[in-house]
Amino acid sequence: MSTPQNCEAASDSEMKARAQDLIANITSVLGRISKASSPTRPVRLVAVSKLKPSSDILALYNAREQTKQEPHFGENYVQELMEKAKELPQEINWHFIGGLQTDKCKKVAAIPNLYAVHSVDSEKKANKLSQTRLSFPDFPKLRVFVQVNTSGEESKSGVEPAETLALAKHIQEKCPGLQLVGLMTIGAIARSKDAENPNEDFLTLKKIRDEIWEPLGCPGPEDLELSMGMSEDYEQAIELGATTVRVGSTIFGLRPKKADAAAKSSAEESKA
Numbered sequence: 001m002s003t004p005q006n007c008e009a010a011s012d013s014e015m016k017a018r019a020q021d022l023i024a025n026i027t028s029v030l031g032r033i034s035k036a037s038s039p040t041r042p043v044r045l046v047a048v049s050k051l052k053p054s055s056d057i058l059a060l061y062n063a064r065e066q067t068k069q070e071p072h073f074g075e076n077y078v079q080e081l082m083e084k085a086k087e088l089p090q091e092i093n094w095h096f097i098g099g100l101q102t103d104k105c106k107k108v109a110a111i112p113n114l115y116a117v118h119s120v121d122s123e124k125k126a127n128k129l130s131q132t133r134l135s136f137p138d139f140p141k142l143r144v145f146v147q148v149n150t151s152g153e154e155s156k157s158g159v160e161p162a163e164t165l166a167l168a169k170h171i172q173e174k175c176p177g178l179q180l181v182g183l184m185t186i187g188a189i190a191r192s193k194d195a196e197n198p199n200e201d202f203l204t205l206k207k208i209r210d211e212i213w214e215p216l217g218c219p220g221p222e223d224l225e226l227s228m229g230m231s232e233d234y235e236q237a238i239e240l241g242a243t244t245v246r247v248g249s250t251i252f253g254l255r256p257k258k259a260d261a262a263a264k265s266s267a268e269e270s271k272a
């Protein structure tokens with residue numbers, strides 16, 4: 001598949017072909033999502049557009065009436081998100097799903113059409129997001145998910161399962177700029193490739209949700225959302241209770257290699 005990485009390089013017909021591909025891909029994902037989910041509980045698709053050009057996002061945004069997909073896009077890198085949010089339509093709902101650093105919270109929360117942050121994993125970060133949000137009187141509360149490290153891998157961010165309730169309570173009680181909406185996990189890659197057995201990370205996240213929705217005062221378990229499932233495993237995630245899935249490569253194609261992504265991310269760090 002040839003993927004034009006920027007508008008300047010792509011001809012008109014290449015852009016059109018690319019848009020058709022993206023529309024076909026998202027339509028297929030939306031169809032599979034609706035098959036996997038119950039009609040009474042619609043599941044939100046966040047199209048993960050990290051490291052993909054704004055022209056791709058715009059193509060899907062412009063096709064939103066045809067695809068019936070509200071514009072929800074997910075990004076991992078703060079600098080990239082800031083640039084895209086600035087140049088793309090204000091009607092887009094942005095989701096920050098990447099590893100969140102305390103010193104970047106201010107920049108993230110200052111994006112007016114930021115819809116949700118999926119990766120809150122400390123009181124300090126929650127406080128910073130909340131304070132920033134409150135400093136803009138016109139901004140609505142920022143929806144947040146508590147990221148849980150369900151796989152126990154040291155490389156993964158997120159709170160320990162046992163600390164989830166405390167952080168969720170802190171957000172509810174001490175962060176007036178935030179609205180706690182749910183829990184998020186990434187999970188171990190190996191598990192998502194194992195089609196035989198139910199994904200333990202998804203089971204763990206659901207179990208935590210089932211333990212804490214009541215102490216948090218939610219009317220029912222499903223009022224505490226679950227953000228889980230990516231390209232490899234979103235259908236299974238929905239079967240195990242996901243209310244939001246984050247799908248990137250199945251829609252946009254493969255991303256540049258991790259090394260390039262890391263370079264981009266560290267370039268971003270030094271720019272800030």
Ligand SMILES: *Cc1c(COP(=O)(O)O)cnc(C)c1O
Pocket residue numbers: 048050076097098186229230231232246247248249250
């Ligand atoms: C990149 C990313 C995704 C999307 O991954 P795909 O496998 O491309 O669908 C989802 N969630 C998070 C947290 C990510 O970083």
